[in-house]
Amino acid sequence: MLYREAGDFKTSYVADGQTFPIWFDRMRYYAVLAIAFGVIPFFVNDYYANAVLLPFLIYSIAAIGLNILVGYCGQVSLGTGAFMAVGAYAVYKLMTAFPEVNLFFHVLLAGGITAFVGVMFGLPSLRIKGFYLAVATLAAQFFLVWLFNRVPWFYNYSASGQISAPDRTVFGMLVSGPNAEAWAKYMFCLVFTVGVAFLARNLTRGMQGRQWMAIRDMDIAAEIIGVNPLRAKLMAFAVSSFFIGIAGALFFAVYLGAVEVGEVFGINKSFLVLFMIIIGGLGSIFGSFAGAAFLVLLPVLLKNVLVGGLGWPTDLAAHVEFMIVGLLIIVFLIAEPHGLAQLWRVAKEKLRLWPFPH
Amino acid sequence: MNAQMHPQDGYTTADGRNIGPVLMEMRNITLRFGGVKAITDISFDIREGEIRAIIGPNGAGKSSMLNVISGFYVPQDGEVWYKGQKRPPMKPFQVARLGIARTFQNIALFEGMTVLDNVMTGRLNHMKSGLIAQAIWKGRAEAEEVANREVVEKVIDFLEIQAIRKTPVARLPYGLKKRVELARALAAEPSLLLLDEPMAGMNVEEKEDMSRFILDVNDEFGTTICLIEHDMGVVMDLSDRVVVMDYGKKIGDGTPDEVRSNQAVIDAYLGVAHD
Missing domain, CATH: 3.40.50.300 (P-loop containing nucleotide triphosphate hydrolases)
Known part of the structure; x- marks a missing residue:
C-alpha cells in the first residue's frame, strides 16, 4: 500500500512537523495544487466558475477565518456576514477612490480594515464568553449592516443603495466587473485561497495557534503558562477578521459584482459560514474546505440530479433540496459531531493499519 | 533530617x-x-x-x-x-x-491538543517570533520551533512519555495526564x-x-x-x-x-x- 507511515521515518524535527507527514498525502496535495493552477483554468467556463468554483474558494477563505476564531480560539462569533460586508464595502471604497491601483492590494487592504473592525468588536470577549459573546457579535452583525444601509457615503450616494464593482485589473488582467473572464476570476480567488490556507496553517501549527487552542481548552491553565488572554483573543479576532474581510471583498468584487448589503451579508451568511465549519470540523483547516465544499456543492449537485436527471419542476426541486440538505446536516452531526475532518481522520487511522486490523 | x-x-x-x-x-x-x-x-x-x-x-x-x-x-x-x-x-x-510554573490539583491540560503540543505550550515564554514570522513559517519561526522542540524532547525523555508524544491528551489515563502536566510546567524551565x-x-x-x-x-x-x-x-x-x-x-x-x-x-x- 502507498498510504503508509511504516518506513516513512523522520530524521529531523522539521520533517516531523510538516503539514503532510505522509509521503502519499504530500504528493496528493501537490497534485491537487497542480490541477487547480495548471489544468482547471484552461477548461473552466462561466457556469462552473460561478456556480461551483468561485463560491467554494471564497467560502473556504471565510470558513478558515471563522474557524480560527471559533474552532481554534473558542470564541463564538455570529458576525461573519457583517465582517464580510466590511471587507466588501472597504474594497468598494478603495476601488472607486484609487482606480489605478492593483485590485490585489485593495483586497489585502480591505482585509486589514476588517481586521481592525473585528478587533473593535472582539473587545467584549475579554469579559464575556460562550453564548453571551455570540450575542455580542450579533450586535456587530445588525449594527454594521444597518450602517452600510443608512450612511450613503459607504455606497457612494448611488440611487439604488447598492454597490457594484467597476472593471479593475490585476497586473493587466481584468478580474472584476461584468467583462472579466471566468478563468481570470478563478485564478485570482485561487491565489487568495491558497495563500490564506498557507498562512492559517502556519499560524495554527506554531506558538500562536497553541496559544489560541490553550485559551479554547482551558483559559486558566493558559494564563498560568504565560498566555496573555487579551492579546491572544484579540489576535484571533484580528486574523480571523482579516481572512473574512478578504472573503467579503472577493465575494463582492469578483463573484457577485453587485451587492445589496442586507440581502447578501445578512445574518443568514453568518449562519451559513458557521454551519460550514461545524459540519467541516472545528479546529481544522481541512475541515473548513470540506465544510465549504459540502454546503456549496451539495445544493448544486442535488439541483442537477433532481432537475436535470429526474426532470422535476424547479420549484419542487428547490424545496426538496432544502429538506435533503437539512436532513444530511442532522445525519452528519449525529454520526460524527466533530465534522467531516474527524471522519477523514478516523478513516486515515483505519487506513494506516488496513488490511491488518492490529 | x-x-x-x-x-x-x-x-x-x-x-x-x-x-x-x-x-x-x-x-x-x-x-x-x-x-x-x-x-x-x-x-x-x-x-x-x-x-x-x-x-x-x-x-x-x-x-x-x-x-x-x-x-x-x-x-x-x-x-x-x-x-x-x-x-x-x-x-x-x-x-x-x-x-514560576505550576500544576493544578485537578488536571488543567489542553484536552484538544496532543501531548507534544501541550508540552510545547510550556515553552511560550522562550519563543519570541512574531505573528508575521510565524505566518510565513520558513526561516525564523521554524528555526525557533525546532530549537524549542529539542528542549521539549529532553523533558519528554526525562519523564518517560515518549510513546504518547502524538496522542491527544483526552485519550490518556489519569496518571499519565498528571505526568504530562508536570512536563508542561518543566518545559518552561x-x-x-x-x-x-x-x-x-x-x-x-x-x-x-x-x-x-x-x-x-x-x-x-x-x-x-x-x-x-x-x-x-x-x-x-x-x-x-x-x-x-x-x-x-x-x-x-x-x-x-x-x-x-x-x-x-x-x-x-x-x-x-x-x-
Missing part, C-alpha cells in the same frame, strides 16, 4: 545538598473573600534549590496560598518578595514570565515550580514514580519546588522544610522532624479535646 541553618546563605540538608539563599518570601499575607479569611497573616520563605511543602487539613488555605503566589488572588495585606524584589500585584501570565497535590488520586506505584520524578527534577535541574500534598509519608520523605497551615493560619514551619513533633500540628491532624 537535621538541617543546619545559615539564615543568609542557605543551609546544608542532611543528605548533603546545599540550599541557596531565599528565592521567594511571603510576608504577612492575608487573603479575605468577603468576610471569610482564607489566609491570616502568614509568612514563610522558599529557598533556592529546596523542596518546600505546604501541608494542612482540608480547607486550611493551602491552595489559596499557591494561588497568591501564582497571581490568581491578590492578597489584601502582605507582600510577596521574589528574587530579592518586592513583587507588585500581577496577572498570572506576568507571574509566568518571572519563571522555571526557577520555581509549584505543584498542587501532584499525587492526588494515584495508586502507590504511580506515587512512587511521581516522587522519583520530583526528586530527579530537583536534583538534575536544581529547580526549586513548592508542593502541596496530603500523603504524609510522601511529604516527610520528599521535602526539606514544611509549612503547616490550619484554618488559614500557620501553625508550624521547619524540617519534617520538627514538624512531626510539633504539638499544634499533631492537634490539628488528630484533633484535640475541647473543654
Whole structure:
C-alpha cells in the first residue's frame, strides 16, 4: 500500500512537523495544487466558475477565518456576514477612490480594515464568553449592516443603495466587473485561497495557534503558562477578521459584482459560514474546505440530479433540496459531531493499519 | 533530617545538598473573600534549590496560598518578595514570565491538543517570533520551533512519555495526564515550580514514580519546588522544610522532624479535646 507511515521515518524535527507527514498525502496535495493552477483554468467556463468554483474558494477563505476564531480560539462569533460586508464595502471604497491601483492590494487592504473592525468588536470577549459573546457579535452583525444601509457615503450616494464593482485589473488582467473572464476570476480567488490556507496553517501549527487552542481548552491553565488572554483573543479576532474581510471583498468584487448589503451579508451568511465549519470540523483547516465544499456543492449537485436527471419542476426541486440538505446536516452531526475532518481522520487511522486490523 | 541553618546563605540538608539563599518570601499575607479569611497573616520563605511543602487539613488555605503566589488572588495585606524584589500585584501570565510554573490539583491540560503540543505550550515564554514570522513559517519561526522542540524532547525523555508524544491528551489515563502536566510546567524551565497535590488520586506505584520524578527534577535541574500534598509519608520523605497551615493560619514551619513533633500540628491532624 502507498498510504503508509511504516518506513516513512523522520530524521529531523522539521520533517516531523510538516503539514503532510505522509509521503502519499504530500504528493496528493501537490497534485491537487497542480490541477487547480495548471489544468482547471484552461477548461473552466462561466457556469462552473460561478456556480461551483468561485463560491467554494471564497467560502473556504471565510470558513478558515471563522474557524480560527471559533474552532481554534473558542470564541463564538455570529458576525461573519457583517465582517464580510466590511471587507466588501472597504474594497468598494478603495476601488472607486484609487482606480489605478492593483485590485490585489485593495483586497489585502480591505482585509486589514476588517481586521481592525473585528478587533473593535472582539473587545467584549475579554469579559464575556460562550453564548453571551455570540450575542455580542450579533450586535456587530445588525449594527454594521444597518450602517452600510443608512450612511450613503459607504455606497457612494448611488440611487439604488447598492454597490457594484467597476472593471479593475490585476497586473493587466481584468478580474472584476461584468467583462472579466471566468478563468481570470478563478485564478485570482485561487491565489487568495491558497495563500490564506498557507498562512492559517502556519499560524495554527506554531506558538500562536497553541496559544489560541490553550485559551479554547482551558483559559486558566493558559494564563498560568504565560498566555496573555487579551492579546491572544484579540489576535484571533484580528486574523480571523482579516481572512473574512478578504472573503467579503472577493465575494463582492469578483463573484457577485453587485451587492445589496442586507440581502447578501445578512445574518443568514453568518449562519451559513458557521454551519460550514461545524459540519467541516472545528479546529481544522481541512475541515473548513470540506465544510465549504459540502454546503456549496451539495445544493448544486442535488439541483442537477433532481432537475436535470429526474426532470422535476424547479420549484419542487428547490424545496426538496432544502429538506435533503437539512436532513444530511442532522445525519452528519449525529454520526460524527466533530465534522467531516474527524471522519477523514478516523478513516486515515483505519487506513494506516488496513488490511491488518492490529 | 537535621538541617543546619545559615539564615543568609542557605543551609546544608542532611543528605548533603546545599540550599541557596531565599528565592521567594511571603510576608504577612492575608487573603479575605468577603468576610471569610482564607489566609491570616502568614509568612514563610522558599529557598533556592529546596523542596518546600505546604501541608494542612482540608480547607486550611493551602491552595489559596499557591494561588497568591501564582497571581490568581491578590492578597489584601502582605507582600510577596521574589528574587530579592518586592513583587507588585500581577496577572498570572506576568507571574509566568518571572519563571514560576505550576500544576493544578485537578488536571488543567489542553484536552484538544496532543501531548507534544501541550508540552510545547510550556515553552511560550522562550519563543519570541512574531505573528508575521510565524505566518510565513520558513526561516525564523521554524528555526525557533525546532530549537524549542529539542528542549521539549529532553523533558519528554526525562519523564518517560515518549510513546504518547502524538496522542491527544483526552485519550490518556489519569496518571499519565498528571505526568504530562508536570512536563508542561518543566518545559518552561522555571526557577520555581509549584505543584498542587501532584499525587492526588494515584495508586502507590504511580506515587512512587511521581516522587522519583520530583526528586530527579530537583536534583538534575536544581529547580526549586513548592508542593502541596496530603500523603504524609510522601511529604516527610520528599521535602526539606514544611509549612503547616490550619484554618488559614500557620501553625508550624521547619524540617519534617520538627514538624512531626510539633504539638499544634499533631492537634490539628488528630484533633484535640475541647473543654
